[in-house]
Amino acid sequence: MSVSLRIKGRRDKLGMTQTQLAKAAKLTPAAISQFESGARKPAFDTLSSLADALKVTTDYLLGKKAHGYDDLLADPKVSVMFRGIMELSEEDKETLIEFYQFLKDKNHKSAK
Numbered sequence: 001m002s003v004s005l006r007i008k009g010r011r012d013k014l015g016m017t018q019t020q021l022a023k024a025a026k027l028t029p030a031a032i033s034q035f036e037s038g039a040r041k042p043a044f045d046t047l048s049s050l051a052d053a054l055k056v057t058t059d060y061l062l063g064k065k066a067h068g069y070d071d072l073l074a075d076p077k078v079s080v081m082f083r084g085i086m087e088l089s090e091e092d093k094e095t096l097i098e099f100y101q102f103l104k105d106k107n108h109k110s111a112k
Contacts, residue, residue, distance in 0.1 A: 003047075004038040006061050010054045011036075024053035 011021050018032040026049060034040035042050060051058045055075035059065050085093065
């Protein structure tokens with residue numbers, strides 16, 4: 001998958017418009033459009049800004065690896081949660097898993 005498709009795909013997955021992504025990455029909407037269409041390739045600094053705004057790594061955007069653990073930690077909210085989870089007791093971790101499953105089932109049912 002190309003850089004342009006990874007940018008667009010991740011933006012769509014996050015429910016962002018090109019304008020929202022441009023603002024988050026401190027770019028113009030025209031630049032985002034050009035990157036997504038493949039008319040222009042982002043420079044490394046720009047790629048880094050896009051990765052931060054899209055909460056992924058530059059390696060993911062470059063296609064060097066699939067979405068993985070590092071990409072999860074690129075999202076500051078997820079990173080804080082992971083650090084907190086490590087401090088929980090085993091019993092609390094089980095409760096957290098049950099709660100996650102509850103939310104997943106609830107969201108799955110409401111999507112139908």
